[in-house]
Structure formats: structure tokens, C-alpha cells
Amino acid sequence: MNNDSNDRKGKNARSNFIRAIIEKDLADGKNNKNVHTRFPPEPNGYLHIGHAKSICLNFGLAKDYGGKCNLRFDDTNPSKEEQEYVDSIKEDVHWLGYDWEDREFYASDYFERLYSLAEKLVELGKAYVCDLSAEQIREYRGTLKEPGRESPYRNRSIEENLDLFRRMRAGEFPDGSKVLRAKIDMASGNLNMRDPVIYRIMRKSHHRTKDDWCIYPMYDFAHCVSDSIEGITHSLCTLEFEDHRPLYDWFLEQLDVHHPQQIEFARLNLSYTVLSKRKLLTLVEEGFVQGWNDPRMPTISGLRKRGYPPWSIRNFCDRIGVAKADSVVDVALLEHAVRESLNKVAQRVMVVMDPLKVVVENYPKEKEEELEAINNPEDPEIGTRKVPFCREIYIERSDFLEDPPSKFFRLSPGKEVRLRYAYYITCTGVKKDDSGRIIEITCRYDPESRGGTTPDKRKVKGTLHWVSAKHSVPLTAMLYDRLFTVPSPEKENSDFRNFINPESLRVNNKCMAEPFVKNTAPGTFLQFERVGYFFADPDNYSHEKPIFNRTVTLRDTWARISGRGK
């Protein structure tokens, strides 16, 4: 399924400060009136909803302004990066609906170029080889409030630096024994400008360049140069890189090459979830979830398995906006986005989650009939289906109350309700077991009400979903809920693990569904009427053992009203 119908149009996109900058640049004729962005993940983990914000922003901006967006892996640290992550990232970006065409790049593609530009820096007298140890560099760097001291190696001659740097590349020195540093200003208030390291010696096989290199460039140097090489015009990144912008600009200025504009925006935070790679890893490694793609995870793969279609995530990213203020988006907005995105396209089906048998006394014992049901009231185009009805059916246990509160307009003794697409029934009796638990109820139906309306046009308040006992098919529903019990698990003063919702997953294998569900293929979005949106698990679903993941419940006004009494 690839429905884009309820995507917002680019031209209606909300305005934000980045669009304002781009529009001004376009008006000024800057960059030859081109817009070229990039999404630059480090292949050291799985993508999550926060990355989706960046992906939608970068690819969305390129699309809206007739430009291009590259996919570039920032793979400059082989000790953390792996091919597995490259593969999952590509899959996720594609799945989200974006295409980088032939522009799949890697910072490692530029290692040779990066190296020669580093030599150029040395030749310019703007970089030097430093023999200080990591600890010493830290000491020399000074503190937030005190300036640093210059390295004793800072004034080596250009010739010596060049020779040393070449020998670093040649593998003449052990790991960590030397680094190449930019020569800027050890007294800068910005620590990033205190002679930052730009190359380190690291004998580590790289997932793409294998053992070609024993020195690797640092982010600050590699990123701006990569942007420059690719002709990026607007380099978008998150707020924590604001301090790095002077360095970004410094390198490109010294090198005298194409100079993209770095623009920072606030990263996404979502209530009731965590988005830091480290915490997400903890959840996986300590078994709180079953993997990176567990439907409770805010990862792209988790959301996909949960049943969030790609357009629902784009929809969400459109709604949250882009700004510079730190903020926490209410997860209710994500839930709203997926409901809205699924409402118009999800096939409706009746599934009883907690079956309660109903015997329709006056319905002939052997009779069966098929009633017509609408597949989606929001879209008549997709037609109708037949639903079997007979004397014994199941309704939702929660739809019957022996002693109902005033506003309860579902079934209770003596009350009449409508069985969706079927008949009106009135409750005539209740059977209980020895413990007092209701095991069956009896009703009478009105033959005149076939299909759900009567000649006398009388109103019934409640409409219940139901399934024919004889024809129903069992299925398992994975009832997922928020992973955390508090809005900001990361801001609590005790460990975030203490706030994991013990009921974030409940497995319900007592569900009974109408026969139509047998036609479902893995990866299908359905709405279980009056219950929620469900997704046929793409990995574990089979016709023998149908498993559905609850994506999100329907809005439940009754729960709100009845909950108020508590």
C-alpha cells in the first residue's frame, strides 16, 4: 500500500525559519538559485522518528524548491560503524518515501580528497602534527572558563608537519601517538576552536575502505568538506552543532572551496518515549523490548511493524514544524497523525476482542444469512462485503452491563441496541456460572430491522460490533501501548528504566473475527470497528495463526466520559 492521498501539499507546508532563509537565498540569486540538501546519518544504529524529522525536512525542502537531496553516510569512525546499519538506513529512507536516486554517498568516498585537503591545510600553516596524548590534549584545552595552552608541537615547521602527516598515513606511528590538529586559537571561548583534532591514527578496518587507511578524519573536518564536494547549499543539522559552525566555516574558508550554509534546528523529543541511541540500545540489550523493530520502539522499523504507514510519519513531520526552541512534542500528535492517515484507507472489519456469547432466541436455529457491510464509510469506492449472521453470535463483553450507568447506551437487560449491519436486538436474559460471571446472554431480534434500520425509523442509541459464533475465526491481537508511564522518562531523577510501562504489551489470543479477515495478507492495515487500527504482522502473520499488531486505539469518547466518575 502506498497511499499519498492525505499527504499535505508542499506549497501548503507551514512556514519556518529555514524556508525563510532558502526563499531569501533564492530571491537573491544565491547558489545559482539551487537548493541542494543532504541527509547525513552515521551508520552506527537504527533510524528513529527523530531522524524521520530530519529526512522529511531535507528531502522535503529539496522537493519543494526543485532541488536535490543526497543520502550521505558519515562513516569516518570505523570503530562504531557497520554495513548492517547502512542497509537498514537505506531501507528506512526508501520506505519513508524518499529517493536519493544515484546520489548515495559516503564520507569515505572522499578520504583521498580529504587527505589532500588536510595536506593543503598543513602547507598553509593552518594545521600541525601534535604528539600530545589524548589526556594531555584535554589538559591543554583548558576549561569552559579558562583559556587553553598551546601545544609544544604547535610551531613545527610546515616541512616537518608535512613529513610527519605523510608518515602518519604511511602507518609509521602507533595508534593514538600523534594527531593532526588545526591551528586556530587556544584562547577561544569556543572550545571547538582550540586547535581541534582533525585526523587520528586508528588501525581499524573500515566497512568500505577496509584496511586502506590507518588515519581517519574527524567529523568537523569531514563533514564540511563532504558538503562542499557535493555542492550542498544548505547543510541542516541539530542545535548541538551550533558551536561547531565557526569551525565549519573556518575550514571551508581556509581551503577556499564551495561554502554551504550550515543551519541548525531543534531535534525532536517525544513525550512518553526516549530517543537517545544509548537508551534505545539499553532497551534492546536488556530485553525490555524484542529488538530494534519491536513495535513499541520509536524506530522507523518499529513504527513500520507497529502499523504506521509511511505517509502517517510524513504527516506527523509536517505537523510538528521546525524551529530552534527545545521542545517536546506530545505523543498524542503522533497518534492523531496515524489515525488521520489510516481513517480514509483502512478496510473496516468486525472483531470481538473479548467475546460474550449472545443467543438470539427468536432467530431460527438452522438459519444463516449474509448481510451487507460497508468496507469503509469514508470511501464508498471500495465497496461492500458480506457478513454471515446466525442464531449465536459474540459481542464485546464490555458492551454489556447488567446495571448500567445513565449514559451507557450499549446492551443491558431490557435495552435495545443495533448489531451493526444486522438487526436490532433486545436483551431478555443473562446466564451466569457459579462464580457469578456472565457466560451468556439471551436476546430477541426484530426481523423488521434487517440491515440496521426499521420501517418505523425508531432510533437506537447504541450500535455494537459482533461476529457470528459459527463463522468466526480466531486471531491474536498484540495490544501495544506506550512504552513509558511518564511524559519525560529522561528527565525524571531516577533511571528511565524505572518508568517502563509493564503493560506496554498485552497479548490477546481470544479474539474472534468475521470471516473476511481470512483474506488478509501480512502487512495489511485494518480498522477493527469501534476498537482501533490493526496491522497484520508482516513477519509472523499466517492464515493458520493470524497475528495483528494494534497500531493505535480509536478515540474513545465513552472511556473519557465514564472515566470522569472515577
Added chain:
RNA sequence: UGGGGCGUCGCCAAGUCGGCAAGGCACGGGACUUUGGAUCCCGCAUCGCAGGUUCGAGUCCUGCCGCCCCAGCCA
């Protein structure tokens, strides 16, 4: 007086040259309804604080207050 940012409704977020506070989510009310779903109406802020400039300031100036980021040979 380290440096860099941010502060508009419960949560996000628009607010061009200062001219008289968009929208969404959430929430409350109502209409409609064979999903107490959807849809549709209605309601819901004086802009961190204090001064100043001005006929007029969220938008300009001054001074406070609060929050976030930075001391990886991570990105």
C-alpha cells in the same frame, strides 16, 4: 562579562517594513451519525519579567529572570 542558543495558549508553532496575536494537537460544549469512529460548528493566549522609545511593540532599546548545548583522538 567563558562561548553559543532559546523563552508566543496544557503541547507543538506561525507571526513580512512596529499597527493592533494564524494553524494543529489536547481539552470543553453542540450538531450529525448503522463505528460513543469520522465529519461539522463553537469556545480556549496579550506574547518570560521590568522599564524605555512610539499615536501604537510579540515585533525596537535597556536591564533582569529562566532553560538548553559545549571541556571525545564520537557524530
